[in-house]
Amino acid sequence: MPVPLLDVNAQNLPLQEELRETFDRVLQSGRFIMGEEMEAFESEVAQMVGAKHAISVSSGTDAILLALMALEIGPGDEVLCPSFTFFATAGCIARTGATPVFVDSCPVCFNIDVNDAKRKLSSKTKAIIPVHLFGQSAAMDEVLAFAGENSLRVIEDGAQAIGAKYKGKAVGTLGDFGTYSFFPSKNLGGFGDAGMLVTNDSQLAEKALMLRNHGMQPKYYHKYVGGNFRCDALQAALLRVKLREYHHYTAKRQANAEYYLEHLLRIDGIEQASASDCGCFEQQNAQLKASQAKLVLPVAYEYNEHIWNQFTIRVLDGKREALRQYLIESGIGCDTYYPVPLHQQECFSGLASTGLPICEQLAGEVISIPIYPELTKEQKDEVIEAITDFIAAD
Structure with missing residues (x-):
C-alpha cells in the first residue's frame, strides 16, 4: 500500500464530529477574531508547556517576527541563527531590517553549533535564535550561557517542537521568547495558519500583546507601530480539540521512531551516530567512512524528549537522490528538509558568509521518511x- 509522508485526514477525520460541533459553536457565537476561544487555547498551551504567558498569533512565522519586534531588534543589529532550517527563521530577521548571521550545525542533532555562533559574534550582535529542528531541543545550556555572557536576547524557534523538552523543561520556555507553529503538517496541526508566542516575562508579554494588534491599547490608541498578527477564533477552537489528544500523538510518534531504529539498525550499512560525536564533524565522518556506513539514523539525546516532527536520515556517498527516487517509485512518501541552506539562498546573496561545511553537507544528505502518529x-x-x-542493491 502507498505510505504518504503525512496523512492529515488520518488524524483529523476521527475527530470530525467534535470538530464540526466546535465549528458550529464558534459560528453561533459570532466572535471570529480573538475572544474566549483564543484565550482558553492560550491558557491551555501555557499550562501544557509551563509558560507564564502564551500569546496566540496568525502563524509561526509571525510569532518569530513579533518576538523580534517586542525585543526592538532592527536596522544595524545582527541576529545569530542556523543556516540549516526553514526560511522563516532568517526571513523574519531580515524583515525587521536586522541582519541574519548564519551559523553552522551539529551533524548529529542538526541543531545550531554554539561554538560556531561564538565565532560569529560581533559588537552588533543583539540576539540568537536556536531552532529546535525536527522536534529535538538545541543545546540550550550552551546557548543560554553564551547569550548571558554577551547580553544577547534568546528567541527559541520551536515551530517543530511544541511539547519537546530539554532536561525536563519545555522548549520555548527557556529563552526570552519561544515560538510555535500550528501549520497543518506540524505535530499539533491546525486547519490553516496559526502560531503561538510564549514568555515568562510579563513586560515582554504586555508589549507583544499590543504589537499583535497594531500596537493598540486601548482601542484606537497606538503606543507602537505593530502588526495584524491576530489569531482566528475558529483556529483556536479547533486546535483545542486536538490539544486534548496531543500527548497520544507524541507517544505514537516516539513509538514509531523506536520501531524504525530497532529494525533499521539490524541492516548492514546502516548506523546511528553516537551522541558523543555532537560537534565532532571530522571525527564522525572518519568513523562512518571506516565502518562503510551508507545511511545514518537520527539520535534522540537521553536528556531530551524528542517529539519527532521528522525522522531524518543522512544518506552518504552522494546517494540521497537515488534513495529518494527509489522510495517514490515504491510508493513511500519522503522529502528533503532542507535542500539549500539559507546562506546559499538568492535573497541572502548580498550577505557576507563564511563557509558552513556541516550544514552544506547535511543539505546534500538528508531525507525524511513518514513518522506521523497514525502509521x-x-x-x-x-x-x-x-x-x-x-541498501542491498547498492
Missing part, C-alpha cells in the same frame, strides 16, 4: 523493506 505496522514495515532493498 500502521504494515506501513512502517513497507518503509523499512524499501530501505533494506535499496
Whole structure:
C-alpha cells in the first residue's frame, strides 16, 4: 500500500464530529477574531508547556517576527541563527531590517553549533535564535550561557517542537521568547495558519500583546507601530480539540521512531551516530567512512524528549537522490528538509558568509521518511523493506 509522508485526514477525520460541533459553536457565537476561544487555547498551551504567558498569533512565522519586534531588534543589529532550517527563521530577521548571521550545525542533532555562533559574534550582535529542528531541543545550556555572557536576547524557534523538552523543561520556555507553529503538517496541526508566542516575562508579554494588534491599547490608541498578527477564533477552537489528544500523538510518534531504529539498525550499512560525536564533524565522518556506513539514523539525546516532527536520515556517498527516487517509485512518501541552506539562498546573496561545511553537507544528505502518529505496522514495515532493498542493491 502507498505510505504518504503525512496523512492529515488520518488524524483529523476521527475527530470530525467534535470538530464540526466546535465549528458550529464558534459560528453561533459570532466572535471570529480573538475572544474566549483564543484565550482558553492560550491558557491551555501555557499550562501544557509551563509558560507564564502564551500569546496566540496568525502563524509561526509571525510569532518569530513579533518576538523580534517586542525585543526592538532592527536596522544595524545582527541576529545569530542556523543556516540549516526553514526560511522563516532568517526571513523574519531580515524583515525587521536586522541582519541574519548564519551559523553552522551539529551533524548529529542538526541543531545550531554554539561554538560556531561564538565565532560569529560581533559588537552588533543583539540576539540568537536556536531552532529546535525536527522536534529535538538545541543545546540550550550552551546557548543560554553564551547569550548571558554577551547580553544577547534568546528567541527559541520551536515551530517543530511544541511539547519537546530539554532536561525536563519545555522548549520555548527557556529563552526570552519561544515560538510555535500550528501549520497543518506540524505535530499539533491546525486547519490553516496559526502560531503561538510564549514568555515568562510579563513586560515582554504586555508589549507583544499590543504589537499583535497594531500596537493598540486601548482601542484606537497606538503606543507602537505593530502588526495584524491576530489569531482566528475558529483556529483556536479547533486546535483545542486536538490539544486534548496531543500527548497520544507524541507517544505514537516516539513509538514509531523506536520501531524504525530497532529494525533499521539490524541492516548492514546502516548506523546511528553516537551522541558523543555532537560537534565532532571530522571525527564522525572518519568513523562512518571506516565502518562503510551508507545511511545514518537520527539520535534522540537521553536528556531530551524528542517529539519527532521528522525522522531524518543522512544518506552518504552522494546517494540521497537515488534513495529518494527509489522510495517514490515504491510508493513511500519522503522529502528533503532542507535542500539549500539559507546562506546559499538568492535573497541572502548580498550577505557576507563564511563557509558552513556541516550544514552544506547535511543539505546534500538528508531525507525524511513518514513518522506521523497514525502509521500502521504494515506501513512502517513497507518503509523499512524499501530501505533494506535499496541498501542491498547498492
